[in-house]
Amino acid sequence: MDRYQSMKTFVRVVETGSFSAAARLLNVGQPAVSKTIAQLEDHLQVRLLIRSTHGLTPTEAGLRFHERAKSAIQEADEAELAARGAGAGLSGRLRVSAATTFARLHIVPLLPRFLEQHPGLEIDVILDDRLIDLVAEGVDVSLRMGALLDSSAVARRLATGGRSVVATPAYLAQAGTPQSPADLADHEAVIYSQLPNVWSFTRESTEASVSVRGRVRVSAAEGLRAAVLADVGLTITSDWMFGPELASGAVRRVLEDWALPPLDLWAVFPAGRMASAKARVFASFVDRAPNPNFYRLCWSSSAM
Structure with missing residues (x-):
């Protein structure tokens, strides 16, 4: 029996809740x-899991073993990395999650360089605009934007980006250009269903909020981007989503003298276990990566 692999298997079973x-x-x-679990229990001469119709539950001994096994795996990974040199020789599988459009525009293009630096590494990229359970999905690091709702999350802020109201010149030519936040009430908005349809602005000491309306609602950022480029209406969005189009003039900002709350980019690691060396190295790589559409147009570095 491979004790190290058995511990890794047991930790995965406990964290996912099923074989x-x-x-x-x-x-x-x-x-x-x-x-593997049966062999491990036989080797230890103790029951680690209670199996029932409701799933798997660790016994008291199983919980103790789980915590020690996690620490042992982490220490083994750190020892291996230290022996090879910090950040060098990463191997195995790294699971990264990110919002679909963000990953397509700003993460996937970086992967060839990262993989070239670490030829022994494989990467699974989980694309989902929704928040997912990092432990249940076996994710090593998630790239998320906005406020962190989970206070127990282990996270590192990578950057802060701006937000704008944008539209195509064709839409503005047909509907007019809003001159104040209040004007947005008379415009067709493309609404992102995962965010409220009340947009809040500031200008010096003045605050303004407006409830927007629109006949098109989308559940993913990819749809938001496509609808704006199809001249459906205007929307509020992170600047990273339209970096090339803003630079070329295919999309224009409006209400530029009004500010919107900025958006933070975070590397989030699964709660309840230490971030793996692979996850930390990947987060640092994203933080330092020279991607002009990502950083120069959209983000200011604020790594912590």
Whole structure:
């Protein structure tokens, strides 16, 4: 029995709550996971998991072993990294999650360079605009924007980006250019369903909020981008989403003398376990990566 691999399997089972989910993350069959856990319990001469129709629950001994196993795996990974040299020789699989459009525009183009630096590494990129359970999905690091709702999350702020109201010249030629936030009430807005449809602005000491309306609502940023480029209406968005179009003039900012709350970019690591060396190195790579459309047009570095 490979004790190290057995510990990794057990930790995955506990964190995902099932043999099948752990098997999927480990890229092995469910019978192999079940057999590994049975061999581990036989080796330790103690029951680690209670199996029921409701799922798997760690016993008291299982909980103690889980915490020690997590620490042992972390220390082994750190020792291996230190022996090879910090940031060098990363190997295995790294699971990264990010919003679909953000990843397509600003993360996926960076992957060839990162993989070239770490030829022994494989990367799974989970694309989802919704917040996902990092532990259940086996994610090592998630790139998220906005306020962090989970106070227990372990996170590192990578950058801060601006936000604007944008539209195409064709839409503005047809509907007119708003001169104040109040004018937005008379415009067709493309509404992102994951955010409120009340937009708040500031200018010096003045604050203004407006409830916008629109016949098109989208559940993903990719749809928001496509609708604006199709001249459907104007929208409020992070500048990173239209970096090239803003530079070329294909999309224009309006109400530029009014400010919108900025948006932070975070590297978020799963709560309850230490960030892996691979996850930390990847977050640092994104933080330092020279991507002009990402940083120069949209973000100011504020790494912590």
